[in-house]
Amino acid sequence: MRLWTYTLSVSALAFAPPLLPILAASTSRLWLPVASLQRPYMPGEGWRSGFAIAPQLGWRLMGARYVATQLEQRLLPILNGNRGLEPELAITVHRPSSDTTVVCEPPGNKLASLRRVTGIALHGLVSLSGL
Numbered sequence: 145m146r147l148w149t150y151t152l153s154v155s156a157l158a159f160a161p162p163l164l165p166i167l168a169a170s171t172s173r174l175w176l177p178v179a180s181l182q183r184p185y186m187p188g189e190g191w192r193s194g195f196a197i198a199p200q201l202g203w204r205l206m207g208a209r210y211v212a213t214q215l216e217q218r219l220l221p222i223l224n225g226n227r228g229l230e231p232e233l234a235i236t237v238h239r240p241s242s243d244t245t246v247v248c249e250p251p252g253n254k255l256a257s258l259r260r261v262t263g264i265a266l267h268g269l270v271s272l273s274g275l
Contacts, residue, residue: 149184149186150181150182151182151183152182153180156175156177156178157176157201178200180196180197180201181197182195182197183195185217194214194217195209196210212269215269216266216270220266223259223262224263232248232249233248234246235248
């Protein structure tokens with residue numbers, strides 16, 4: 145267990161009518177002090193990361209946030225493809241008069257616009273379950 149990967153925080157939440165009633169915190173107060181223990185999502189840790197424990201918010205909200213974080217962090221790399229991982233390839237062409245460099249770009253992502261729209265929709269879904 146790596147203690148430096150955890151964050152302990154104290155904050156206050158202001159409540160407004162929720163967009164999704166199932167995620168409503170059960171409180172009649174306007175402000176709620178919240179103490180939480182959080183661990184950001186780390187690909188090498190999988191299900192053991194990407195959570196926040198805040199008993200004041202209830203198990204529904206904590207569970208929804210955990211599921212949303214796991215879905216977002218696992219699906220976004222698939223949607224984004226390997227953009228940026230394939231660098232441009234510089235090739236030197238030798239000609240009798242002079243040498244020149246030709247730059248070959250990696251092929252584009254298939255269905256790039258659909259992937260982009262789906263990624264934005266996924267971010268929106270995750271923000272609805274946010275703490």
